[in-house]
Amino acid sequence: MLNDKPDDATSDAARWAALIAAVAREKDREAFAALFTHFAPRIKTFMRRSGASEQSADELAQEALLAVWSKANLFDPNSAGASAWIFTIARNLRIDALRREKRTRTAGTDDIDLEFQVDDGPSPDAGLAAAQTESRVRSALATLPDDQLRVIELSFFDDRAHAEIAQTLQIPLGTVKSRLRLAMNRLRGLLGDFS
Amino acid sequence: MTIVHHPPDELLTAFAAGMLDLGQHIAVATHLTGCRHCRRVVHAMEHVGGGVLTALPATAMSPGALAAVETRLDGLAPAVATGLRKAATGITDVPGLPPFVRDYPSSSWKWIAPKVHLRPIRMPEASATRVFLLKSQPGTKMIEHTHTGFEMTCILTGSFAHAGGHFGPGDFDFGDGATDHEVMIDSSEDCICLVAMQGELKLNGIIGRLLQPLIRM
Structure with missing residues (x-):
């Protein structure tokens, strides 16, 4: 929650990053279930508020967590925080769903991932651990x-x-x-x- | 390259939020390709997105959703990084474009006015925003015009000046309906820009009105 103390935010961010790492390393299903339990219902809210129906919001949240499973090996905890990374997965799925609705192309989300790749170089965050950025952002949001x-x-x-x-x-x-x-x-x- | 003009905050936020249509997205992505500063802003806004997502109230998943997803996990192959492909057939001869735009099928330059050529970007998605490359020779003075919609211009090579300032490679020029433009190309090389535009251009003055039917932008 936004009103968490910074310490809680840091430990949350680190815990989620560790869960994603466990999925990547060991196909850890308990870790996956924990990620699902926390993030799927929130991604569903995100999709509902973006205009998706109850059913498609549920499906999109499931798709997002499936993507978390299959992309866990690409998660770089030094570049992105866990919730920011999951946010970008949900964001790209939402774009994909909107395009399919308009039937302009049957694009996979891979294409949309490419559309957000704007840099040939290393991640912009070098020097500041992503979990740290994540907790600072959450603390910053809490003070707005x-x-x-x-x-x-x-x-x-x-x-x-x-x-x-x-x-x-x-x-x-x-x-x-x-x-x-x-x-x-x-x-x-x-x-x-x-x- | 010193970038002076950046997209406004609300555009960078909308980019990070995934709220732009493809045409607008291309324009902002082009700026980001050359601008480390704005890449960091977008990256931070993605963290803000993560914070917003985490703070949302939960909506109960359908009964059995987790079990249904778990049965599908075994069939999933690990993802492969979407590496940068080197397109042989895409837009390979214009510097500063983001990798995914370089992959789009190429069109050729078309003459649209004295010393001005246009090359449409053929997007794979329908978009309310048109995107094209515009190449102007040194010394070209573009006719004064206003927009009925908005116009985003990313300078790739060369430079120009108008009442809003001087624009060189990497700069982002955001014009809304209120902007009056009389643009002067002031570089010694061709000025190539990527332009994303909604609405119609209105050329001002009698010459402009005579030319309007000829210039299809």
Whole structure:
């Protein structure tokens, strides 16, 4: 949860990373079940809030965890935190599902993974352990004022433009943008290392 | 390469969140290919995405979902890293494009106006945003225009200037409907840009109105 103490956040992030490593190394089903129990219901919420039906949100959450199993060997704990890594899996599945809905192409998610590969070089995070980044991000989020946090959250799972976010929150568009900017600046300041 | 102009925060956030259509995604990805700073911002926003995901309330999975998934695990082969393929047939002669765009089938340059050539990017997905490469020779002065939608321009080679500043390789120029552009190519080499555009261009002035039917962008 966002209001966790930083220590809890760090130990959570490290625990999830260890579970993914166990899946990669030993095909550890207990570790997988623990990941499933925590993440699948949250990915389902993420998909529901992005407009997926109850059934397809459930299926997408299952697909996401299947991908966690088969991609665990690609998880690099030095590059991405566990929940950030699982977030990108869910994000790419959502893009894939939206495209299949529009029937524009029967793309596998591999294509979408490629679309997020923008760099030939090493990960941008070198120097700062990913689990550390992850816990710092979570602590940083926990200190954001509610109105800024709400704009950040809506930016992530609501398939709507900022103009519509403005409508939802009944605030002017300029306010959405300025809150997002404030939130980003604050995150930058708290994270320090990423800019 | 010193990058001065970056995409606005809300675009980088939307990229990390996976909310952009493919055309917009290509424009931001092109900037990211050359901009370590914005790559770090996106990476951090992915961590924010992880934080947001973890903080969401749980929605109960359907009964037996875990068991159903577990029976499918044995049949799954481990994933292979999606390595960078070297495309032989793609867009190989333009620097600064992200790897996945280099893999797209190539079209040829088309003349669209004196000293200006355009090369469409054929996307594998339908997208409300059109993407094309624009090549302008040194000294070209583009006709003043406004947009009905938005326009994202990534400079790949050369440079140009307009009222909003000077733009060189790696820079990102974001124009919305309000922008008035009179663009001057001020480099000694060709200026090649990747442009993602929604809406129509409106050329201003009598010459522009005469040319409008000829220039299909």
